[in-house]
Amino acid sequence: MFNREEILQAFEEKGLRATSQRYCIMEYLARRPVHLTADEIFRAVNRSDPRASRATVYNSLNALSEAGLVRDISVDGKATLFDSNLRRHHHFVCDLCAAVEDVEWFESPRFSRAELAGRRIREFEVVLRGTCKKCNSKATV
Amino acid sequence: MFNREEILQAFEEKGLRATSQRYCIMEYLARRPVHLTADEIFRAVNRSDPRASRATVYNSLNALSEAGLVRDISVDGKATLFDSNLRRHHHFVCDLCAAVEDVEWFESPRFSRAELAGRRIREFEVVLRGTCKKCNSKATV
DNA sequence: TTTTGTGCAAAAGGTTTGCATACGA
DNA sequence: TCGTATGCAAACCTTTTGCACAAAA
Numbered sequence: 001m002f003n004r005e006e007i008l009q010a011f012e013e014k015g016l017r018a019t020s021q022r023y024c025i026m027e028y029l030a031r032r033p034v035h036l037t038a039d040e041i042f043r044a045v046n047r048s049d050p051r052a053s054r055a056t057v058y059n060s061l062n063a064l065s066e067a068g069l070v071r072d073i074s075v076d077g078k079a080t081l082f083d084s085n086l087r088r089h090h091h092f093v094c095d096l097c098a099a100v101e102d103v104e105w106f107e108s109p110r111f112s113r114a115e116l117a118g119r120r121i122r123e124f125e126v127v128l129r130g131t132c133k134k135c136n137s138k139a140t141v
Numbered sequence: 142m143f144n145r146e147e148i149l150q151a152f153e154e155k156g157l158r159a160t161s162q163r164y165c166i167m168e169y170l171a172r173r174p175v176h177l178t179a180d181e182i183f184r185a186v187n188r189s190d191p192r193a194s195r196a197t198v199y200n201s202l203n204a205l206s207e208a209g210l211v212r213d214i215s216v217d218g219k220a221t222l223f224d225s226n227l228r229r230h231h232h233f234v235c236d237l238c239a240a241v242e243d244v245e246w247f248e249s250p251r252f253s254r255a256e257l258a259g260r261r262i263r264e265f266e267v268v269l270r271g272t273c274k275k276c277n278s279k280a281t282v
Numbered sequence: 283t284t285t286t287g288t289g290c291a292a293a294a295g296g297t298t299t300g301c302a303t304a305c306g307a
Numbered sequence: 308t309c310g311t312a313t314g315c316a317a318a319c320c321t322t323t324t325g326c327a328c329a330a331a332a
Contacts (some may be wrong), residue, residue: 017331019287039321053289058322060287077215077296079321092260101260106250108269115245118274119233125268128249133259158306160312180296194314199297201312218321220296 002030002084014067021045021052022060026084029070035081035100075100075127090125094132103128143171143225155208162186162193163201167225170211176222176241216241216268231266235273244269 002010007026011018024045029036042057061082064070074080075093081100088105108124143151148167152159165186170177183198202223205211215221216234222241229246249265 017286019331021288037321051289055290055323056288062323063287074215074218077218077221080218092262095263104256109247118277119242119269119271120277121233121269121271122236123270125270127266127268128260128262129264129266130260130262136259136261158311160306162313178296192314196298196315197313203298204312
């Protein structure tokens with residue numbers, strides 16, 4: 001998904017200093033196309049560089065997120081999840097196992113002037129809830 | 142919105158014991174048609190009954206929410222917000238002042254079998270983001 | 283050299299929990 | 308009376324912060 005060059009170039013474009021910790025984090029997220037908590041990312045990064053600190057992982061994730069290089073989603077007050085899937089997409093959360101999955105993007109409906117009520121809409125974020133494939137098949141067995 | 146009888150009847154229907162704390166919380170939420178944090182609710186309830194504890198407010202809100210008598214929404218990892226608006230609705234969050242507003246319900250698109258990918262959808266939750274009426278008018282002035 | 287990021291530890295929210303007591307059914 | 312809810316305080320989990328030091332630009 002991202003090779004070294006692409007990551008470093010993205011940092012430069014966004015005006016982010018290319019520190020080894022940030023690079024590690026970006027690379028780890030790019031390799032693992034799932035939603036990860038800051039703590040999971042911290043443990044992974046800390047495994048390869050035992051001096052990497054939890055605070056830096058949090059700070060870096062915030063910086064990467066603000067720069068638009070990773071996306072974060074927080075569901076039900078649990079720990080924020082990060083991923084590097086930059087394609088527009090929505091999310092599905094399983095009621096049973098709490099897994100978070102990406103779902104294909106679909107358009108927002110158009111709002112009438114009355115419905116907008118003076119608001120300006122920038123983003124449209126959907127969370128679908130239900131039971132995931134895995135849990136459904138377990139229940140059937 | 143809710144009078145005493147209605148609240149007590151709702152508790153009975155849901156098999157919830159009618160404790161004075163729960164009643165207080167329900168009544169307060171019914172009187173204030175906004176999104177409130179558990180802490181705001183705690184402070185209000187505690188004002189009228191100084192013995193009411195924070196833990197009970199959290200426990201009660203969870204019980205009320207599970208019973209479907211209040212709804213909760215958590216946005217951006219900040220404190221969960223509670224409200225007693227049980228009509229189906231979506232939410233709008235202002236980028237600038239972080240206000241959370243209810244918006245009219247609109248239907249989910251229909252998903253094809255392929256899009257569902259073995260999932261069963263129970264709920265469709267939308268968060269619109271942008272700038273609210275108040276912030277827009279400030280910016281224009 | 284100048285800035286910005288890092289590591290560490292401590293603190294800050296928000297929420298849950300264990301246990302003895304009180305209270306609703 | 309019986310079982311569940313409450314109050315209290317402590318614990319927990321996630322995230323942020325202050326400060327001295329290190330590393331990018």
